[in-house]
Amino acid sequence: KAGVTQTPRYLIKTRGQQVTLSCSPISGHRSVSWYQQTPGQGLQFLFEYFSETQRNKGNFPGRFSGRQFSNSRSEMNVSTLELGDSALYLCASSRGQVSYEQYFGPGTRLTVT
Amino acid sequence: AQRVTQPEKLLSVFKGAPVELKCNYSYSGSPELFWYVQYSRQRLQLLLRHISRESIKGFTADLNKGETSFHLKKPFAQEEDSAMYYCALLAYSGAGSYQLTFGKGTKLSVIP
Numbered sequence: 001k002a003g004v005t006q007t008p009r010y011l012i013k014t015r016g017q018q019v020t021l022s023c024s025p026i027s028g029h030r031s032v033s034w035y036q037q038t039p040g041q042g043l044q045f046l047f048e049y050f051s052e053t054q055r056n057k058g059n060f061p062g063r064f065s066g067r068q069f070s071n072s073r074s075e076m077n078v079s080t081l082e083l084g085d086s087a088l089y090l091c092a093s094s095r096g097q098v099s100y101e102q103y104f105g106p107g108t109r110l111t112v113t
Numbered sequence: 114a115q116r117v118t119q120p121e122k123l124l125s126v127f128k129g130a131p132v133e134l135k136c137n138y139s140y141s142g143s144p145e146l147f148w149y150v151q152y153s154r155q156r157l158q159l160l161l162r163h164i165s166r167e168s169i170k171g172f173t174a175d176l177n178k179g180e181t182s183f184h185l186k187k188p189f190a191q192e193e194d195s196a197m198y199y200c201a202l203l204a205y206s207g208a209g210s211y212q213l214t215f216g217k218g219t220k221l222s223v224i225p
Contacts, residue, residue: 003156033213042217043199048210055210090157102213104157 002026004093004105012111018079021108025072025093032074033102034066037088046089049074078110086112115140115204119216126190127224134185134219136174136200145203146183148174149215152196160185160198170194190223197221 005024013019025032034046045058049068066076072093078085088109092102116139126132138144148160161169163176163183174185183200200216 035215043215045212045214048212050210055208056206056212058212092157101159101162106156 004091004103006089006091006105006108008108009106010109010111012113013081014113015081015083017081018077019081019110020075020077021089021091021110023074023076023091023093023105025074025091026103029093029095029103030072031094031096032068032072033092033094034074034076035090035092036060037090037107038086043090046076081112083112086110115202115212115214117200117202117214117216119198119200119219121219122217123220123222125222125224128192129189132185132187132190132194132221132223134198134200134221136183136185136216138181138183138200138202140181140202140204142205144176144178144183146174146176147201147203147213148172148183148185149199149201150196151199157199190221192223192225195221195223 007022031050033048035043037043046060047054047066048056052068063079068074088107090107091105094102118137120135147162149157150160151157172185172187174183176183197218197220199218202214203211206212
């Protein structure tokens, strides 16, 4: 079956702009989690959605938001971009209510200039 | 709050030598621990989880609750084991939800 897909794969934005990233989970998976990956901080949890509801949120400012649609596809939005938001954003999906095994997408590389 | 520590950023071993990637955790509840691996130009993927107690690609990991550790071991390293390894802890975060917390990762380099 098809894996997790993320679009776009690469993105360049300038400070102050906003950006929307998209994630399509594996068919049948209802949970989608988002992570920010940077060389300094590693993988940091952003938020998780299950059945269109945000169940959990990491320690990120309110500029980071997300949503999930009825088909389980998810988007995350970052407003008022800062240079420090440059990172690889990973999406992961899992089948059930407890995210035992997460399947990761290839990521979206965001560069803020 | 939960925490996962991987003390080594980089570990270099010779082919055929034993490998041990260290992972320590801090969590007040009952831990569920995992090792994820990312090979060059590939996605992050699950390697193994402690509750299954299985060996994947020759790797094993034992949960030691007394030492709060979940070290990843392999008796004989292969060149194809070179990758980035992440230890992760699944912790209950309230209201029926769980959160996966990752360590910062250890890059394993196997020298031919």
